[in-house]
Amino acid sequence: MAARLEATNSVPEIPKLLHTWEKAYVFMGLLVFILLGSSLLVNSFSLLWYLEGRRESKTESLVKNLDGRDTRKENHLKNLCSLKILHVLQMGVFLRYASVLRISICGFCCEKLYTTDEVRSLKYDLCILRFMETFSESAPQLVLMLTIFIMREDLGPITILKAIGSASAISVSVTMYHRSLRSFLPSKANQGWRSSVVYFLWNLLLIGPRVAAVSLFASAFPCYIAAHFLCSWMVLFLFASQLNRDFMDSIGGERLYQATVGLIWYFSWFHVTRGTSRWISTIYHTWIAVDIVILCGLWIWQTKESPPYFDLPLESYVIFVVNMLLYFSGLGLKVIYYKYCHPKFTLQIEPDTDSQEGEDEVDFHCMVSSQPKPSTRVNKRMRNLAETFYS
Structure with a gap:
């Protein structure tokens, strides 16, 4: 009789266990989709930039063999085919790292001369690719991780520390991208870490609440988060298409x-247009703040409608208030950064005028108007991004 009762009590646990397994498979599928989608995006940009570089190199002198037959076209087709195969196999980024390593080894061991601009160009491309990978892979993974922990009601101190560490890693990546842009300044030695620390903090305080709000909404409405992302992305894509049209050579x-x-x-916010972008940034942050309020409000409403699954009557309001306070603190730090730490914009620096020590100035006249030497290779993509950021 006792064995029969024990078997009867264990029957309801089977559907719950199957439901847990189904969720695990869904989460695993989402993770694979994020990783694969990010890899496809990054390798697509890498291949496009390789193709653009090869189109620019067509003006160079042709290499001929002893018979006078043109072998450059054959070698070009072979290299182009190899490039496409490597990028289809998602090895494009590793190929770029291998190029940087090869140039470094040849310059150190074989004393083979490479221009500094050539090495910087490769590093700048890798920097942009890492920046894109941050928001196509790391940020979605953080949202997925937080959503799982919230649905499992496993928001302990260790989990919160993990989330803060992941958000900090995203902000560090954004800060490193910012430091790479700063390398286009004429007075690179005067770059202090004070502005980078402020830059890191306001990005952390803006990205963290945004990720938290999306995760809270996804935990309460898992079937609607895809619709929210697609609608928001479509609006942002249409807005971006009206602001920038000169980053890539091809229309596609x-x-x-x-x-x-x-x-x-x-x-997160990203500069895409030259000139003053204060009003664009204001519209963007206002829209994001309203969206955060809506997402958190819907989550709070769901905690009241489904108490067996979300039993957070008071904690939900505390989380909402803390989230908004962090976001507005990030906006305050951003204002401080642009008022006191952002480099000044000058069209031209006079030769006999000495800038004060510790002051950054951007010389776009020298960077854009001056013609580089024939042996100089300028990364126009990073240059355009630097012009956009410091204009």
Whole structure:
């Protein structure tokens, strides 16, 4: 009789266990989709930039063999085929790292001369690709991780510390991208870490609440988070298509870049237009703040409607208030950064005028108007981003 009662009590646990397994498979599928989608995006940009570089190199002198037959076309087709195969196999980024390593080894061991601009160009491309990977892979993974922990009601101190560490890693990646842009300043030695620390903090305080709000909404409405992302991304993509049209050489590449900007804007602000962008940034942050309020409000409403699953009557309001306070603190730090730490914009620096020590100035006249030497290779993509950020 006791064995029969024990078997009867264990029957309701079977559907719950099956439901847990189904959720695990869904989460695993989402993780694979995020990783694969991010890899496809990054390798697509890498291949497009390789193709653009090879189009620019067509003006070089042709290499001929002893018979006078043109072998450059054959070698070009072979290299192009190899490039496409490597990028289809998602090895494009590793190929770029291998190029940087090869140049470094040849310059150190074989004393083979490479221009500094050539090495910087490769590093700058890798920096942009890492920045795109941050918001196409790391940020969505953090949202997925927080959603799982919230649905399992496993928001302990260790989990919160993990989430803060992941958000800090995203902010560090954004800060490193910012430091790479700063390398286009004429007075690179005067770059202090004070502005980078402020830059890191306001990005952390803006990205963290945004990720938290999306995760809270996804935990309460898992079937509607995809619709929210697609609608928001479509609006941001259309907005980005009206602001920037000069990052890529091809129309298809430019559309892909604008779509990527929309993805980045879903999590964080990104400069895409020259000139003053104060009003654009104000509209963006206002829209994001309203969206955070809506997402958190819907989550609070769901905690009241489904108490067996979300029993947080008071904690939900505390989380909402803390989230908004962090976001507005990030906006305050951003204002402080642009008022006191952002480099000044000058069209031209006079030769006999000495800038004060510790002061950054951007010389776009020298960076844009001056013609580089024939042996100099300028990364126009990073240069355009630097012009956009410091204008």
